[in-house]
Amino acid sequence: MRRRLIVCLVLLFCVATVTVWAARFLDDFTRADNTDLGASWDAGYTGAQSLQIVGNEVRPLLADPDFSHETVNTSFGNDQRASLTIRTFTGAGTDVAAAHVRNAAPATRTAYYCAAKRNGAGGVTSEIVELTAGTDVSLTSETSTTWAAGDQLICEVQGTALRLFRIPSGGSQVLLLSTTDASIASGRVGISMYTANTVADNEIDNFAATDNLSGASMSLTGIGQ
């Protein structure tokens, strides 16, 4: 009995350790509805709206032609991992939910971002984009994934390597895309969202980020679930 208890405690400690060191920033957005993400976040990007919190989840503030973009206002090391969970991804129009890494401070929209897409141009469903002064440059994309509520999107930058992972709801982590780019050397983590029709069609939750990539990418699994 005592041995079982010790084993259980050790296991609990390991899980807790992984969770604690893996993420330097966590936000489950459990707070009052608001038209921006709050004190830990910065809006004010050129041409972009803030994001909004509705029902403890994050949506774009306005639909097309507007889009929304905010970043975490604490500094991170240059190798970064950012993750978000899709809560709603519906409707007839295009939806995009994106996790940003190496994002410049406001107001210049420069970053790398990993995007989950539905009903997008060219049938693109996942994409890593280099965003330079407001211009989107696709670095890698694929057209075969159906993103859905509960899916986790992970964006990673390590040196010049960029990776996009998906953890399907209840499933295991899959590397969908990888490429390299050397344009952006440092920056923040953040979120951007776009929806063509109705902002309630596109909602995310549980943003997590770290600049400690020494562990397996799986280490973000379970955070904020």
Place this chain on the structure above:
Amino acid sequence: MRAVLAFMFLLVGATSLSAQTTPRVYVIPTTGTGTPFVDPIRPKYLQEAGVVRSAGLYMQAQGRYLVVADVTAAQHASIAANGDVAAFPANLQAQVGANLATVQAQLEALNLPGAWVQATHTYRQVLFGMATVIHIQQRYAGATSDYLLGAGITLNSTVGDLTVAQRNKLQAVAASFQIDTSSVTLSTTIRQVLRVFAQQLPPMRILDEAFDAQ
């Protein structure tokens, strides 16, 4: 009955074979306006050909991508048929051989040093050399919002031809990659600088294709 089953098996096999994809490498022009979320700058022809997965190194100054795409034989034929697309051989371990002059000229046309390529180099080694120089050019443009080449500066210009500001930018790029610049002097040409820098960068992987010195 057995004959019918065997025929169906063959048919299914042939269908799946025809849809099989292999990674192919291209230098390809860009399309798209860069409008956020709606119309990104991207490699031309790939979406029209129905390519499911691709990744590329963006050469902003040249308006081109060095792209790895998973393509079927039909998709490859469709993409490679465009006059502004250069396709690498399927076997990247093949040596450049008799294509040496063409390869060197195509690299130089992209403002990438080409003279270092020898007939005994494999195409994978050429790709590695290209990709690392592209990384240097990307970092220069990203860090300085400027291009290294242009406005009178060519691959044959020397470091001494650069303004002090440009030299400082180049030095900053080297520092960001922790590159040893001790062999670079005012008489070093830009093509030599790019090779010195590029040879100190690590191998990389794009989709399932390794860009390395093998």
